[in-house]
Amino acid sequence: MSKPFHFEAKWCLNSSFEDTLRRFWATHSDRLPAKLINVGLHLQQWSRSRFHEEKRSRLKLEQRLSALIDQDPTGKVLAKILKVQLGLNLEADKEKVYLSQRARVNWLQNGDRNTSFFHKATVAHHNCNRILGLEDESGQWVSNPDDMIRVVMKHFGDLFMASDSGGDDRVLNLVENRISSSMNENLLKTFTKDEIWLAVKSMSPLKAPGIDGYPALFYQQYWHIIGDEVTHFCLEVLNGRVEFGEINKTHLVLIPKVDKPKNLSQFRPISLCNVLYKIIAKVLVNRMSPYLDGCIDEAQGAFIPGRQISDNTLIAYEVQFSLKMKKKGKK
Known part of the structure; x- marks a missing residue:
């Protein structure tokens, strides 16, 4: 091989x-x-x-x-x-x-x-x-590569398999409309070359590459050679003229949560996407980012620049501390 x-x-x-x-x-x-x-x-x-x-x-x-x-x-x-x-x-x-x-x-x-x-x-x-062995669903230890693949396939197949839960219309009808017509016009504008290059240069150069083996450094360093073709391909996908099935392939990597993990619940799966896919995703994120603040509730502690998930945890600790310290009074 x-x-x-x-x-x-x-x-x-x-x-x-x-x-x-x-x-x-x-x-x-x-x-x-x-x-x-x-x-x-x-x-x-x-x-x-x-x-x-x-x-x-x-x-x-x-x-x-x-x-x-x-x-x-x-x-x-x-x-x-x-x-x-x-x-x-x-x-x-x-x-x-x-x-x-x-x-x-x-x-x-x-x-x-x-x-x-x-x-x-x-x-x-x-x-x-290195994963030398895993416990299957019955708790039995398997170390043969074929058996480990079978265990992994079954675990993630059960975890990510879509289920027929019915339509979402009843829930979606309760969601308040936050996108105005002018905001929608900006979101639907034709994508440009500048947006592609902005996404490329903002990436971390040596993050783990996807299936094709190219990190973002390759695109950043040699954009003057490959930039025109990369831009053309990404714009074709973003503007709806080409399907992105060719680049929608990932490596699924298991990151251990603990030392010497034994079963798949002790791993965190991450997907290593090709940089071409990341460029397209990042362009979409950059296009939507200015409007997320108005769409996501202020109580949500993530996805918005300046907000962190840890903020909610700190607030909860502060409230708990205040309640413990307050011994007297009606409030």
């Missing part, structure tokens, strides 16, 4: 990568989802072909630096040492980016080259993600 494609952030540090991507991108004329898959296969082959070359290049730089240090420190020698050192620093940066991308460490930003830390975080991240 071949390894699935995964865009490497360290490729952006390679001076030849942009020209390589431009060449691969111009080679294919498929629809965008298929084109991304085909370009990914080319990039995967390109990366494999460069792996040993980069390793040899780094070894040569280290040997060159060692030889230069043993020479008399003339101006010409010092200039060569500086040039070689810059090359080694670039290789170290590539290694740091490679490990930090896998470690999923978001709080540690630029400036720290502690690659041993990233390596340990990567190993811990992989160990945490």
Whole structure:
């Protein structure tokens, strides 16, 4: 089984990568989802072909630096040492980016080259993600991969399967109309290129990618190459001219809630969507955000900028504390 494609952030540090991507991108004329898959296969082959070359290049730089240090420190020698050192620093940066991308460490930003830390975080991240066995619905422990898949499929099938609960008209008729005609006109306006780019640049660059293996960094860094086609595809979907079934596929990932989880209730499922899907969703969110404040009750502690779910918890604690402290009086 071949390894699935995964865009490497360290490729952006390679001076030849942009020209390589431009060449691969111009080679294919498929629809965008298929084109991304085909370009990914080319990039995967390109990366494999460069792996040993980069390793040899780094070894040569280290040997060159060692030889230069043993020479008399003339101006010409010092200039060569500086040039070689810059090359080694670039290789170290590539290694740091490679490990930090896998470690999923978001709080540690630029400036720290502690690659041993990233390596340990990567190993811990992989160990945490391994599921060696699960309890089925009867409490029996299963460790065979096929049996675990069966348990997972049944659990989430029962959990998310739609049930026939009748029409919602009776409930919806009680909902107060909050969207005015002018607001509705703004919501129904044709989507634009600027809205697509605004959504792309506001995304976190290295969040876990979806099935196609591309993080938001790929779109942000090489928008001048792929931007026109991405914009055209997203606008076709947003303006109702194309169905989005091609990109509506996700990886379902189980995040442990506790140490050493045993059953599926101890996991939190998340869906890793393709960035194309995220772009379209984010454009819709940006379009609706200015009007949510008028649609969602002020008692609701989420979904609106400036509101947090924890606010309601803090208010409840304050009320409880006030009731305990109030010993006398009618109020």
